[in-house]
Amino acid sequence: MFSTIGQIIFDNEAVAKTQDFTMGLEIEMQRVDENxxxxxxPYPSGVGDEKTNPWVTNDFLETMSEVVTPPASHALDAMHYLFGLNNALRTALSPGELLWPLSMPPALPADLDEQRSLLAKADPSKEEYLEEWLNRHGFSEGTPSGAHINLSIDNRVFDLVYTYLEDRFENRIELENYMYTKIAQGFMRYRWLITYLFGASPIAEKNYFETGEGPANPIRSVRQSSYGFGTKFQGDYSDVQSYVDRILQGAEDGILISDYEFHGAVRFKGEGPLKDLPQSGVKYLELRMLDLDPSSSVGVRTNTLRFIRLMASYFIMTPPLRPEEVGKVLERANQMNEEVATEIPTEISKYQTNARAFLNRLEMYANQIQLGPEYQEEIEDLEDRIENPRTTPSARLVNHIKDDSLVEYALIRAKRYQNSALQSIRPFTGFDIACNLSAEDLKLQLFKGNWEPGMDK
Structure with a gap:
């Protein structure tokens, strides 16, 4: 079952380190009024300057708030950072403002001038980029929100593997790129399963689609389907160099505005220009395939993060795709994701058997490396979603659709979460003094006296 790298990790009793991903979260939510x-x-002044604060900023729209957590070693730490920042944003909102808990936006303005006026305020280069994006893709496609997870492999894993495989790689960066590529391929290959298990955008509100466009019935995930976000440009995950070359070629050919416009479900991230990534090395992966979970005030659940970590660990430990298979397998996986995303949420998936088989394999892996009961419980819950599609997030949302809209449900949730935040005994207010806080300073100030990072995985 294990690959060469996986066997090295297993034989050296270092499997636990493959769970110790450094994790960062980026959660987008629209600011709305009580209607x-x-x-x-205006953007809440209590969370600092939207142009310079790296922890609470905006995205495509001025109303699209994005909370970015400092890196965390454990899933619970990441969630506590997110909860603290989310509360800081909520308590800084103007009276009557709420955070929309759904990935698909509320009703959008139809007037073009009003649409342009809503574009995010940023530095001139980003504002120019947003204008060009609007001209190319239209307003709607920039408005869906999601939960992004940044994963970085523990350096001790690289240290261990490199001592055994130094002769197979020119340098350590080549090994790091290889291992990140394995994980990226795994997530792209099984993106359809994540869409099934966590998809939560069955419909779009008024003015998202032009009359006569869009799906004829609720689906699992508008956002994760071809109806969803922005450019449909496909990445090349054969290796890091191929990934970079394809994006740069897309920008050169004018398909992409710039390399920044590549918004694949998985992105390789490093330091410096994209063209230097193969030499400077991938530092982490950005996973962009999760819809907001409206059952959580912060848009994602701790168990979901644990499951994503489990998948990533499994991809490290098991054999990769053969190079000649990557293109064909991932092309099929993209098609599977489109089919799953556009299925009726309450019905059994066409790929139920495939989903059942993969979760069985994950369960065997979790048992083999003796993970804790919380992972076993999460797998059992997700197995139930596969057997009973009505328990999936999207199917649950379908129960709340009234007059082709989820606005009533969304506002009930939004008001509940807002009221809870306003009752916080000690919300973080440090951004009104200084927004250029380092990650370490932010961690200390967020949890002064009420949370000790590293308490739980």
Whole structure:
């Protein structure tokens, strides 16, 4: 079952280190008023300058707030950082403002001038980019929100593997790129399963689609389907060099505005320009395939993060795709994701057997490396979603659709989460003094006296 790298890790009793991913979260949510319309209030001054604060900023729209956590060693730490920042944002909102808990936006304005006025305020180069993006893709496609997970492999894993395989790689960076590529291929290959298990955008609200466009019925995930976000440019995950070459070629050919426009479900991230990535090395992966979970005030659940970590660990330990198979397998996986995303949420998936087989394999892996009961419980819960599609997030949302809209449900959730945040005994307010806080300073100030990072995995 294990690959050469996996066997080295297993034989050296270092499997636990493959669970110790450094994790960062980026959660986008729209600011709305109590009627469920995009807010007309300015960006909350209580969270600092939207152009310079790296921890609470904006995205495509001025109303699209994005919370970015400092890196965390454990899933619970990441969630506590997210909860603290989410509360800081909520308590800084103007009276009557709420955070929309769904990935698909509320009703959008139809007027073009009003749409342009909502574009995010940023530095001139980003504002120019947003204008060009709007001209190319239209307003709607920039408005869906999601939960992004950044994963970085523990350096001790690289240290161990490199001592055994130094002769197979020119240098350590080549090994690191190889291992990140293995994980990226795994997530792209099984993206369809994540869409099935966690998809939570069955419909779009008014003015997202032009009349006569869009799906004819609720689906599992509008956002993760071809109806969803922005450019449909496909990445090349054969290796890091191929990934870079394809994106740069897309920018040169004018298919992409710039390399920044590549918004694949998985992105390789490093330091410096994209063209230097093969030499400078991948530092982490950005996973972009999760819809917001409206059952959580922060848009994602701890158990979901644990499952993503389990998948990543499994991809490290098991054999990769053969190079000549990558293109064909991932092309099929993209098609599977489209089919799953556009299925009726309450019905059994066409790929139920495939999903059942993969979760069985993950369960065997979790048992083999003796993970804790929380992983076993999460797998059992997800197995139930496979057998009973009505328990999936998207199917649950279908129960709340009224007059082809989820606005009533979304506002009930939004008001509940907002009221809870306003009752916080000690919300973080440090951004109104200084927004250029380092990650370490932010961690200390977020949890002064009420949380000790590293308490739980």
């Amino acid at each position: 469920g319309e995009l807010s007309k209030e």
